[in-house]
Amino acid sequence: MKKIFLIALMCALFGMSCNTAPKQEKAPEAIGPVPTVQQLAWHDLEFYWFIHFGPNTFTDKEWGHGDEPADAFNPTGLDCNQWAGIAKQSGAKGIILTAKHHDGFCLWPSKYSKHTVRESKWENGKGDVVKALSEACKANGLLFGIYLSPWDRNHPQYGTPEYNDVYVNTMTEVTTQYGQLFEFWWDGANGEGPNGKKQVYDFSRFEKEIKKLAPDAVVFSDIGPDIRWVGNERGIAGETNWNLLDTAGFTRGAGAPPQDTLNQGNVNGKNWIPAECDVSIRPGWFYHAEEDDKVKTPEQLFDLYLKSVGRGSSFLLNVPPDRRGLIHANDSAALAGFKKYRDESFANNLFKNISVRYTNAAGEPVTTNFDNGFNATYINTGGDKNIITIDPGKEETINCILLKEYIALGQSIKQFKCLLKKGDETVKTIDGTTIGHKRLLTFDATAVTSVDIVIEGTKGNALISDIAAYRIPDQLVEK
Numbered sequence: 001m002k003k004i005f006l007i008a009l010m011c012a013l014f015g016m017s018c019n020t021a022p023k024q025e026k027a028p029e030a031i032g033p034v035p036t037v038q039q040l041a042w043h044d045l046e047f048y049w050f051i052h053f054g055p056n057t058f059t060d061k062e063w064g065h066g067d068e069p070a071d072a073f074n075p076t077g078l079d080c081n082q083w084a085g086i087a088k089q090s091g092a093k094g095i096i097l098t099a100k101h102h103d104g105f106c107l108w109p110s111k112y113s114k115h116t117v118r119e120s121k122w123e124n125g126k127g128d129v130v131k132a133l134s135e136a137c138k139a140n141g142l143l144f145g146i147y148l149s150p151w152d153r154n155h156p157q158y159g160t161p162e163y164n165d166v167y168v169n170t171m172t173e174v175t176t177q178y179g180q181l182f183e184f185w186w187d188g189a190n191g192e193g194p195n196g197k198k199q200v201y202d203f204s205r206f207e208k209e210i211k212k213l214a215p216d217a218v219v220f221s222d223i224g225p226d227i228r229w230v231g232n233e234r235g236i237a238g239e240t241n242w243n244l245l246d247t248a249g250f251t252r253g254a255g256a257p258p259q260d261t262l263n264q265g266n267v268n269g270k271n272w273i274p275a276e277c278d279v280s281i282r283p284g285w286f287y288h289a290e291e292d293d294k295v296k297t298p299e300q301l302f303d304l305y306l307k308s309v310g311r312g313s314s315f316l317l318n319v320p321p322d323r324r325g326l327i328h329a330n331d332s333a334a335l336a337g338f339k340k341y342r343d344e345s346f347a348n349n350l351f352k353n354i355s356v357r358y359t360n361a362a363g364e365p366v367t368t369n370f371d372n373g374f375n376a377t378y379i380n381t382g383g384d385k386n387i388i389t390i391d392p393g394k395e396e397t398i399n400c401i402l403l404k405e406y407i408a409l410g411q412s413i414k415q416f417k418c419l420l421k422k423g424d425e426t427v428k429t430i431d432g433t434t435i436g437h438k439r440l441l442t443f444d445a446t447a448v449t450s451v452d453i454v455i456e457g458t459k460g461n462a463l464i465s466d467i468a469a470y471r472i473p474d475q476l477v478e479k
Contacts, residue, residue: 028361028380031410031460033244033272039226040408042183042218043274043437046309048094048143049087050278050318053129055105056286058323064103066153066194070119073105078122078129078325084136086327087319090335091342094143094182096316099130099174101147102189104154108177112169115154134178145183145217146174150201151190159197167201168209175213184210186221188229188253203252222256223247224273230313231262235279235304237313240433243411244269267414267459274437277308280318281331287320295330298337299475305342306478312436345472350396351451352468357389361461378406378463381455388453390467395422399445399477400470403453405435406463415457420448442477 035043055061055068057075087095100106107129109118118125130146137144150167157163175181186206192198210219218226228245230237242265250257265275281301282291296304301317308315319335322328357367361382368379381388401418405411413435420428428446432439451469455462 028409028461028463031412032268033270034410035243035272035274035407036226038216038218039272039274042227042314043407045093045143045182045314046438047092047305047315047317048096048145049090049092050096050098050147050280050285050316051083051133052098052101052280052285052318052320053325054098054101054107054286055103056101057320060288062284062286064101064105064153066103066115068103068105070105070115070117071121073117073120074122075321075323075325078127078132078321080129080132080136081139082326083133083319083321084140084142086332086335087142088140089339091339092142092317094145095133095137096145096147096183096185097130097133098147098149100149100152100170102149102151102153102187102191104152104158106170108174110170110173112166112173113155130174130178138179143182144179145181145185146178147185147187148174149187149189150199150206151187151193152199153191153193156194158193159195159199161200163193163199164202164205168205171206171209172213175210175217181214181217183227184214184217184219186219186252188222188256190253201252220276222252222262223250224271226273227276227314228265228273229256229262230275230277230308231259233278233280235277235315235317236263236307237275237277237311238264239311240264241275241312241436242267242269242434243272243274243312243407243436245271245273247271247273275313276316277304277313278316278318279304280320281334282318282320285318285320287322287328289322292328292330295328295334298334298341301334301338302341302345302476303478305338306440306442306476309438310440310478312434312438341473341476345400345476346470348470349468350398350470351390351392355391355393356467357391359386378465381462381464383458383461384455386455386462388455388464388467390451390453390469392448392450392469395447395449396469396471397445397447398469398471399443399474400472401430401441401451402466402468402470403432403435403439403441403464404437404466406465407437409463410460411436412459413455413457413462414459417454417456419452419454420446421450421452422447423449442472444477445471445474
């Protein structure tokens with residue numbers, strides 16, 4: 001049943017045509033680590049929401065101290081269907097909720113805490129935000145994920161071995177009571193609890209438990225095991241971005257790999273742990289009224305999309321509800337503008353049904369039409385020093401090129417360049433390093449009659465699964 005769910009998820013959600021793509025005669029060998037089925041499905045999500053919501057929303061704090069009264073949490077008009085509806089309209093594929101932040105307040109009535117929605121005035125203690133959002137996501141065709149901070153500044157057992165049992169129990173509650181999860185999110189923060197002690201987290205146990213509790217969810221932290229932090233909270237991946245990471249000798253939190261390593265990955269990393277780019281639509285992660293005029297503009301959001309999804313990562317955008325329990329109109333408007341920009345920019349592939357010439361892995365010249373756009377087929381150009389020539393058949397003015405690798409068999413391309421040509425003359429050269437799941441290259445609008453993609457360095461066969469070109473609004477070209 002789980003296998004059927006994953007196939008349906010990849011086919012239905014992401015626009016794949018699973019019964020029309022031609023099969024490869026002989027698949028090349030994988031290049032190093034490869035993604036799991038769950039990771040492949042996650043790569044195709046590309047854009048989804050984070051929601052930070054809790055007592056901090058009402059106290060104007062970012063990190064609560066854990067001593068805030070439960071009654072501080074009292075939204076006057078909470079509507080998770082409004083959240084999910086706006087998320088869907090923005091083109092997001094799912095929502096990850098902060099079910100418990102560092103202050104220890106649980107947005108569900110946990111049996112293992114006395115600091116929950118049950119102790120608040122909201123809904124006379126009968127409310128459950130986790131349940132309401134999980135149901136709203138399901139109703140709107142969105143995936144649902146959970147953030148559960150191991151740090152707990154309220155729980156009296158924090159800082160003792162018994163707290164690891166408490167954490168596993170709360171993890172069990174949120175993974176078994178609210179339907180299937182697509183992602184489970186661990187924060188590496190580890191500070192003092194109410195007794196002045198820090199906790200020694202049993203992450204080895206936590207990992208084993210989460211894989212049993214939610215086997216189809218990808219698990220995020222500094223070092224995975226499935227998804228890694230990108231090394232900043234600005235939503236920006238490295239221009240060189242490997243989906244591979246070495247984790248031996250590192251731990252979550254203070255013992256994580258250096259931030260530049262998290263940002264770029266490891267070229268020969270032993271684990272497939274791609275980067276997720278998290279950033280808030282506002283300066284803070286929780287809602288603050290004084291930030292209503294500081295919401296990121298549609299142009300800024302599109303720029304972050306280019307620097308996250310456009311560099312082979314995913315884009316996790318935090319959209320915090322206000323004290324009513326609603327997404328503010330300013331955030332909603334910015335998201336609508338962001339969606340409009342994406343729709344307009346990528347609606348017309350100027351390299352659709354084009355002629356493509358290259359030399360395959362056997363050294364044979366090939367001419368073909370290349371128009372799939374869904375990761376189910378690829379062209380195998382062999383290794384280094386190969387050229388793919390795209391001939392649109394007429395002059396086109398472009399300022400954005402999309403490239404994808406067939407990452408189901410690994411990530412290979414180390415270096416490439418795009419030669420924009422007019423006749424026999426190269427009028428512009430764009431250099432690049434990694435491609436991975438998706439690479440979006442933007443530049444000043446240029447009239448071309450053909451484009452050469454020169455593969456300059458690889459780890460093995462260069463498998464290209466998509467090529468496209470667009471004319472996006474000039475103000476959206478990456479700065």
